[in-house]
Amino acid sequence: MSRTMIIGYGNPLRGDDAVGYHAARLLSDMVKQREVVIRTCHQLTPELAPEISTFEKVIFIDASIAEVAGELTVSQLKHTGVSERTISHHFDPESVLTCSHMLYGRVPEAYLVTITANSFGYMEDLSVPVKRRLPDLTQAVLRIIGNESIM
Amino acid sequence: MNKTISIDPVTRIEGHGKITLHLNDDGAVDNAYFHVTQFRGFEKLIDGRPFREMPAIMARICGICPISHLSAAAKACDQILGVGIPKPAEKLRRLMNLAQIIQSHALNFFYLSSPDFIMGMDAEPETRNLMGVLKKNSQIAHDGIMLRKFGQEIIETFAGKRIHPDWIIAGGVKTPIIKENIDKFLIQIPDVLKAVKRNIEWFKIQLPKFKDEIKTFGSMQSLFMGLVNDNNELDFYDGKLRFVDHTGKTVGEKIHPNEYRTHIDEHVEEWTYLKFPYYKPRGYPDGMYRVGPLARLNVAERCGTELADKEFIEFRGMSRGAVLSSFHYHYARLIEILYAIEKIEILADDPDILQKNVRAEAGVNNDEGIGIVEAPRGTLIDHFKVDENGIIQWGNLIIATGNNNLAMNRSVLQVAKHFVKGDKLTNGMLNRVEAVIRAYDPCLSCSTHAIGKMPLQIELVNTEGLVIDKLNRS
Numbered sequence: 141m142s143r144t145m146i147i148g149y150g151n152p153l154r155g156d157d158a159v160g161y162h163a164a165r166l167l168s169d170m171v172k173q174r175e176v177v178i179r180t181c182h183q184l185t186p187e188l189a190p191e192i193s194t195f196e197k198v199i200f201i202d203a204s205i206a207e208v209a210g211e212l213t214v215s216q217l218k219h220t221g222v223s224e225r226t227i228s229h230h231f232d233p234e235s236v237l238t239c240s241h242m243l244y245g246r247v248p249e250a251y252l253v254t255i256t257a258n259s260f261g262y263m264e265d266l267s268v269p270v271k272r273r274l275p276d277l278t279q280a281v282l283r284i285i286g287n288e289s290i291m
Numbered sequence: 292m293n294k295t296i297s298i299d300p301v302t303r304i305e306g307h308g309k310i311t312l313h314l315n316d317d318g319a320v321d322n323a324y325f326h327v328t329q330f331r332g333f334e335k336l337i338d339g340r341p342f343r344e345m346p347a348i349m350a351r352i353c354g355i356c357p358i359s360h361l362s363a364a365a366k367a368c369d370q371i372l373g374v375g376i377p378k379p380a381e382k383l384r385r386l387m388n389l390a391q392i393i394q395s396h397a398l399n400f401f402y403l404s405s406p407d408f409i410m411g412m413d414a415e416p417e418t419r420n421l422m423g424v425l426k427k428n429s430q431i432a433h434d435g436i437m438l439r440k441f442g443q444e445i446i447e448t449f450a451g452k453r454i455h456p457d458w459i460i461a462g463g464v465k466t467p468i469i470k471e472n473i474d475k476f477l478i479q480i481p482d483v484l485k486a487v488k489r490n491i492e493w494f495k496i497q498l499p500k501f502k503d504e505i506k507t508f509g510s511m512q513s514l515f516m517g518l519v520n521d522n523n524e525l526d527f528y529d530g531k532l533r534f535v536d537h538t539g540k541t542v543g544e545k546i547h548p549n550e551y552r553t554h555i556d557e558h559v560e561e562w563t564y565l566k567f568p569y570y571k572p573r574g575y576p577d578g579m580y581r582v583g584p585l586a587r588l589n590v591a592e593r594c595g596t597e598l599a600d601k602e603f604i605e606f607r608g609m610s611r612g613a614v615l616s617s618f619h620y621h622y623a624r625l626i627e628i629l630y631a632i633e634k635i636e637i638l639a640d641d642p643d644i645l646q647k648n649v650r651a652e653a654g655v656n657n658d659e660g661i662g663i664v665e666a667p668r669g670t671l672i673d674h675f676k677v678d679e680n681g682i683i684q685w686g687n688l689i690i691a692t693g694n695n696n697l698a699m700n701r702s703v704l705q706v707a708k709h710f711v712k713g714d715k716l717t718n719g720m721l722n723r724v725e726a727v728i729r730a731y732d733p734c735l736s737c738s739t740h741a742i743g744k745m746p747l748q749i750e751l752v753n754t755e756g757l758v759i760d761k762l763n764r765s
Binding site for chain 1: 429
């Protein structure tokens, strides 16, 4: 198994925004291999770059905004090297990968797993449509860790 | 016909702001206003809550400097308990506040401000960000990330999480720490010291390129306020308040935190949610003072650590009196990072820090408590009154950024008068007006205790009140 880092991010006080956070906590109970490190954070920051640069694979888990609440998407991220996103309040997975590439000369194989949010209101729990898809999300992450075909 | 320019939102600061520039009939800037357009009202929402909740609630004011909010509130609660907290707890609180100084200053200098120094004030906004720094000077980006990570990881390791931890409580801290965790940071000290020293040297070389900005970014007479210890050295956690004037002369000293209201009052203007604290003996607005890194280095007679003291001498040598330009907040910020690293090393080597006695227990013994600390952006004051059951009856918060409100407005006016000509805005003008605010590193979410987003709008307004030009950043 390749050394893998899972980063679940979002604000646990803003409903479905925290789907990554909740998924990472579930995965912590399910994944016991030492090669897999699981982290939670409110938002992505440049300080993650030195850490992810030491892994072979990184999986970001986040909420997304789209039409159908609860929709699960898995995409492989390509490091383009041209991300110009400003930081402070917005730092996306591609920017973390770009930092990793430019500062440490390494980019792990990277995936983004998302569930479309239903509500970003003030609540500590997930909405029903999002909660219902959590098992599918964790299975998708487990497949990536196992290096199986995911698409 | 007078006109007004408005910058809305101001970017690369924390919170939400807008600037309006009023032009006279000749097209020159006549007046400038820095409006803070958000409101939260923490002083009201704590009414009726148990005082022991205050540290955790106050920490929610800010995601960048929650440790300072925790510490100031906890100190106020210590007074309500009527206890002196155990020495190990005090040292742990100090260590955490210093870690936060490092990460917060690194965020401002490397992530938010260095794009201006590296790409230039006239560069396209799309390139003036950390990614631009990465491409043009990756060493600086590397050092900034390393320093911020160092501070953040100390906070996470001891307090449990980087943002909004609740480890600092009334009477001390929740849990003692273990040696392995201290050692993990001690071995990083040589690298982080090297990084900050490298950037201090680099920044000193850059200074001649910014002569215009140094002359016009809040280069003005004002008072300066900060905490100092009994030796008049920097003290971020405790000590007495000291005020000096632009000549460096002390105008108020050895002011116990509990006496702050005899020296500081707050003025309200209808066009902004951010209040205007001022030095009471001089009245409003003559009692304008500045806080934060520049003020702290003007108020102290030395830092109190070997390497920072060397830099301090050079820094203060730039002026016969106090260093007046707010552009030098950046320079002071780097010296404070150096100081904080040295001080963390000293604290980490102190055997007290590993003692198990980290919390004093007591009930309500006083009906009032005041806590003052130095937050990254300046002096932070928490003041609570409680009933006999410890329920909050009244609260007053003077947040670091608020202390600088008068000075920020004056600085915007000075920059605008120098750089803004005519009734059209250019990015270079806009960025300099924004950059002077950024020098203060304002956290508008904290200072208005308001919901934080920080885009900025700038508007140009004529004498009839009509907006004749507008730029928005989001």
